[in-house]
Amino acid sequence: MILYKEKNALQKQLLALRAEGKKIGFVPTMGALHKGHLSLIAQSNQENDVTVCSIFVNPTQFNDPKDFEKYPVTLDNDVLQLERAGTAILFLPSVQEIYPDGTALKERYELGYLENILEGAYRPGHFQGVCQVVHRLLDIVQPHYLYLGQKDYQQVMVLKTLVQQKQLPVTIRVVPTSRETGGLAMSSRNMRLSNGERAHATAIYRALQNIRENLNRQPIEQLQQTAAHYLLQQGFEKVDYVAICHADTLLPATDADKAGPLVALTAAFIGPVRLIDNLLLQ
Numbered sequence: 001m002i003l004y005k006e007k008n009a010l011q012k013q014l015l016a017l018r019a020e021g022k023k024i025g026f027v028p029t030m031g032a033l034h035k036g037h038l039s040l041i042a043q044s045n046q047e048n049d050v051t052v053c054s055i056f057v058n059p060t061q062f063n064d065p066k067d068f069e070k071y072p073v074t075l076d077n078d079v080l081q082l083e084r085a086g087t088a089i090l091f092l093p094s095v096q097e098i099y100p101d102g103t104a105l106k107e108r109y110e111l112g113y114l115e116n117i118l119e120g121a122y123r124p125g126h127f128q129g130v131c132q133v134v135h136r137l138l139d140i141v142q143p144h145y146l147y148l149g150q151k152d153y154q155q156v157m158v159l160k161t162l163v164q165q166k167q168l169p170v171t172i173r174v175v176p177t178s179r180e181t182g183g184l185a186m187s188s189r190n191m192r193l194s195n196g197e198r199a200h201a202t203a204i205y206r207a208l209q210n211i212r213e214n215l216n217r218q219p220i221e222q223l224q225q226t227a228a229h230y231l232l233q234q235g236f237e238k239v240d241y242v243a244i245c246h247a248d249t250l251l252p253a254t255d256a257d258k259a260g261p262l263v264a265l266t267a268a269f270i271g272p273v274r275l276i277d278n279l280l281l282q
């Protein structure tokens, strides 16, 4: 694996690879890598000649400064895992390298209602920051394929909007969520959970599964409320939302919509950590 800290050197190398006709897959991450990230790398390796992974904890997408400060950093282990997974290139830029003119947003991205619902409602500015960094990274790497996890369902929709609006020449591939035994979605933030909290956190998956199992038996409103109560009962301190939405638009579903493709999404706090998860209901 070759490690680049500077975009110019990386771009030179990628230019040469593209000139040789190599297909380039890109997996942007914030590090603290786990098997979920590695599943993105594996799919990229299958579909491309070269996989570029970036590790960059993007300050502009954290609406909560404490969350940014406490974001886990496990660089040595990340490098080891990426090497073992057969990653060709790791891009490890500094904040200065990505934002040479400062981190202030230069342009607002037009994300419409997507920006203000669910994660957007609880994390103001988050998706602007996500678009800002991914737009820059895509400009630098110019991959053929961009690999994203279904775990961050709304993020995928936001980035599809970015790619469409800016007409970026890249195809998005969405990779299913990797889970621990017990169903907890793998996440870098899980590292901050105590053993006890981690055991309780599996309730998030059971709550979503319960929605899927009872979708045709109970009204949407009741399913959402039952799931939120269950999470609180199982040790979650605060539930930001449990929402059943149209899978294609993320607009709220009604009882008349149950035949269509739906997705259940939730965000809730266990201990100091905010976890998100989702499950397709069909």
Ligand code: AMP
Residues within 6 Å of the ligand: 028, 029, 030, 031, 035, 036, 037, 039, 040, 147, 148, 149, 150, 151, 152, 175, 176, 177, 178, 179, 185, 186, 187, 188
């Ligand atoms: P992050 O480092 O959390 O920004 O995540 C980098 C990429 O990995 C994003 O596209 C995430 O959606 C994806 N990802 C994170 N957790 C998982 C998981 N458990 N399964 C699959 N993909 C994931």
